[in-house]
Amino acid sequence: MATGRMDATMPQRLTTASARAVGTRQTLRALEKGAAEIVFVARDAEERVTRPVIEMCRKNGVQVVYVDNMRLLGQYCMINVGAATAAILRQEPPRKSRASG
DSSP, X not given: OOOSSOOTTTTXXXXXXXXXXXXXXXXXXXXXXXXXXXXXEETTSOHHHHHHHHHHHHHHTOEEEEESOHHHHHHHTTOSSOOSEEEEEOOOOOOOOOOOO
């Protein structure tokens, strides 16, 4: 799991992601389901809001990328308000067909 320094293009992946979670509740749900590939956390968000997300990322080995502020993270998520956290969701693996036999 990598944390810390941010690749400037990394948060821009949120704008093109086929599936994302926006906000702390959605991000936590995605982490609980094992669906979060990368989690983004706004540096200016309240610690009491982001701490559970960061702890679950550490526990599950999910990469955390820090974004300068909530307003910018909201823009990357294509919403008109700030966001404390967001996640890019994994693509579902193809389902195996059950052959009878």
